[in-house]
Amino acid sequence: MCPICGIEPETTFHIMWNCPSARDVWSVGNAKFQKNVYAGPDFLQVVDGMLRKCSGVEFQQFVGVARRIWHRRNEFVHGGSFIHPSYVLKQALQLSEDFNNLLMTSQESSTPVCSGMLKWQPPPSGWYKVNWDAGIDRRHGRLGLGALIRDSQGNLVAAKSLSHSGLLDPTSAKALAALMAIKLCKAWGFHNLKMESDAKVLVDAVNSTEVDDSSKGHLVADIKLCLVGLQAWKLVYIPCKINWAAHALASLAMTENLDSEWGYVPPDCIGGILEADRIGSVSSDLF
Numbered sequence: 001m002c003p004i005c006g007i008e009p010e011t012t013f014h015i016m017w018n019c020p021s022a023r024d025v026w027s028v029g030n031a032k033f034q035k036n037v038y039a040g041p042d043f044l045q046v047v048d049g050m051l052r053k054c055s056g057v058e059f060q061q062f063v064g065v066a067r068r069i070w071h072r073r074n075e076f077v078h079g080g081s082f083i084h085p086s087y088v089l090k091q092a093l094q095l096s097e098d099f100n101n102l103l104m105t106s107q108e109s110s111t112p113v114c115s116g117m118l119k120w121q122p123p124p125s126g127w128y129k130v131n132w133d134a135g136i137d138r139r140h141g142r143l144g145l146g147a148l149i150r151d152s153q154g155n156l157v158a159a160k161s162l163s164h165s166g167l168l169d170p171t172s173a174k175a176l177a178a179l180m181a182i183k184l185c186k187a188w189g190f191h192n193l194k195m196e197s198d199a200k201v202l203v204d205a206v207n208s209t210e211v212d213d214s215s216k217g218h219l220v221a222d223i224k225l226c227l228v229g230l231q232a233w234k235l236v237y238i239p240c241k242i243n244w245a246a247h248a249l250a251s252l253a254m255t256e257n258l259d260s261e262w263g264y265v266p267p268d269c270i271g272g273i274l275e276a277d278r279i280g281s282v283s284s285d286l287f
């Protein structure tokens with residue numbers, strides 16, 4: 001039976017839509033949530049109906065309210081208090097607003113957007129773009145590190161994969177990959193670097209003038225030390241979806257225990273990605 005009303009069996013349709021406790025929440029929401037009558041028994045029918053009737057923002061709110069109704073049910077079942085319907089709605093609307101703000105902030109602060117999709121960007125001429133990533137194989141206790149350097153045409157100039165025993169948290173593993181990448185640049189004589197990492201915490205720590213006293217602090221200090229002596233460098237955060245090439249090199253190191261270095265001719269596993277990045281990219285002399 002429904003743990004809240006005790007009247008009907010607790011189906012998804014009942015608890016999300018038809019239970020008096022759910023009706024109380026829907027009735028204080030958007031008019032489109034209030035007026036629709038569904039016979040059930042499938043809650044997906046309700047979702048489908050809303051998808052047709054609501055705008056994008058309204059549907060987002062509908063999903064937020066549904067999510068909060070389900071959470072409220074769980075909180076109640078596990079001994080928590082039962083939140084007032086108008087407060088459930090308020091929380092859902094706040095969730096929706098936070099999500100939209102986050103989307104806007106990440107679009108403003110991260111990478112250039114091209115045709116609505118995030119793209120890898122080549123560096124200006126005279127600069128080198130450096131990407132790195134790390135993979136963690138918890139089962140075998142190994143890390144895979146990958147790094148690559150590309151020129152202003154998007155062509156590979158050097159790449160490296162390294163398999164490493166032991167386990168680290170993702171940020172520390174990526175810090176190790178960063179160290180490997182910067183040492184690779186120095187070994188090849190590249191000293192003007194635009195570096196990108198999908199580890200936001202690491203990017204912020206390296207860019208900060210404060211001493212990092214977290215568990216990865218020693219790695220951050222090593223990276224800062226390694227950057228000394230370069231002519232110019234810039235480190236920015238990028239979403240992992242445009243860090244595919246580095247991700248593939250890290251995966252290669254992790255799955256095949258492979259330690260290898262390449263110059264100019266890329267390994268098969270990233271050939272296609274490099275080409276896709278190159279075709280999709282636009283000149284970014286302003287970057």
Ligand SMILES: [Zn+2]
Nearest residue numbers: 002005006019
């Ligand atoms: Zn009920």
